[in-house]
Amino acid sequence: MTLYIAPIVEGHGEVKSIEKLLHRVWKDIHDTPRRLQVLEPFRPKRDQFLQEDGVVLAREVQKASLKLLQKVCAEPLSLGVVLIFIDTEELCPAATAPALLSKAQETRSNINFSCVLPCKMFENWFLASADSLSGINGLPDSLVPPEACETINGKYWIDTKIREVKPNRCYSETVDGPEFVKAMNLGQVRDRSDSFDKLCREFAKWAAMTVPVQEDTVTEQ
Numbered sequence: 423m424t425l426y427i428a429p430i431v432e433g434h435g436e437v438k439s440i441e442k443l444l445h446r447v448w449k450d451i452h453d454t455p456r457r458l459q460v461l462e463p464f465r466p467k468r469d470q471f472l473q474e475d476g477v478v479l480a481r482e483v484q485k486a487s488l489k490l491l492q493k494v495c496a497e498p499l500s501l502g503v504v505l506i507f508i509d510t511e512e513l514c515p516a517a518t519a520p521a522l523l524s525k526a527q528e529t530r531s532n533i534n535f536s537c538v539l540p541c542k543m544f545e546n547w548f549l550a551s552a553d554s555l556s557g558i559n560g561l562p563d564s565l566v567p568p569e570a571c572e573t574i575n576g577k578y579w580i581d582t583k584i585r586e587v588k589p590n591r592c593y594s595e596t597v598d599g600p601e602f603v604k605a606m607n608l609g610q611v612r613d614r615s616d617s618f619d620k621l622c623r624e625f626a627k628w629a630a631m632t633v634p635v636q637e638d639t640v641t642e643q
Contacts, residue, residue: 424457425628426493426502428486432468432509435595436544439603440507450608452625461489468508472518479522480529487530501631503534505624509543515617534631536624541617545576545599547606550614554607559598560584560591571614 429440441460448458464486470478486504494502506522519537526535540546548555549571556565561583568574581593611618 424459424493424497424500425631426459426461426490426500427505427628428461428490428502429463429505429507430471430482430486431463431465431507432471433465433544433595435599436507437463437465438596439544439599442600443603444505446603446608447622447625451612451622452629454629456629459493461486461493464489471508472513472522476525476529479525483526483529483533487533490533501534501628503536503628503631504530506535506537507544508539510539510541510617511543513539515539515541536627538621538624539617541572541615542574543576545580545593545595546572546574547576547611547615547618548602549574549576549579550618551606551608551610554610555602555605558605559601560588562587567610567614572617 427444429436429444431437431440440463444460445458448454464482466478466482471482473479483504490502490504494500504526506526508522510518519539523535523537526533526537549568552565552567552571555561557563561580565583568579577593577595580598584591584593584598612622
């Protein structure tokens with residue numbers, strides 16, 4: 423049985439890293455015989471996706487649902503989830519996530535949705551496991567996670583640390599991000615980051631899923 427995940431993300435870094443990240447969590451934290459397949463992410467512009475009118479959100483949800491149903495309906499007993507994976511930045515995750523889920527479910531009531539909002543940004547999960555990234559891709563050989571690792575600008579912190587070693591080198595979401603995902607200690611991240619723990623708890627739900635997505639026709643808008 424296969425679990426298909428159709429991610430909706432906001433940045434080039436997440437596009438490059440999300441598949442590796444999800445497979446690591448699936449294997450290292452929720453070991454299961456069910457096969458995981460991560461579909462190519464959909465990447466809307468963040469500000470448009472978060473607009474209150476929900477127009478862009480509905481469009482991206484429709485597109486992700488279509489791709490998901492094509493896979494699920496072609497494989498008996500497979501399951502599917504659309505994962506909304508957007509940085510919170512200055513937003514409140516406790517208020518934003520339920521609102522996004524509600525709009526997504528209104529758009530496609532027959533689809534399984536999860537919403538995980540890294541706080542403040544995806545890179546903050548690297549900060550939560552900074553000691554495990556020592557010496558990786560230009561980072562200093564000795565790193566200590568900052569206090570309150572979910573409250574500062576993760577990209578800036580990583581960029582600053584890389585420049586301490588190589589002043590002319592900056593952090594690259596698409597080059598460094600996948601390497602940090604591969605190396606980071608998932609247990610440390612889960613212990614130090616509530617938003618990453620949320621992703622792990624969503625995985626537990628997915629691992630327990632038994633009801634397939636119902637076959638339907640999706641029309642792109």
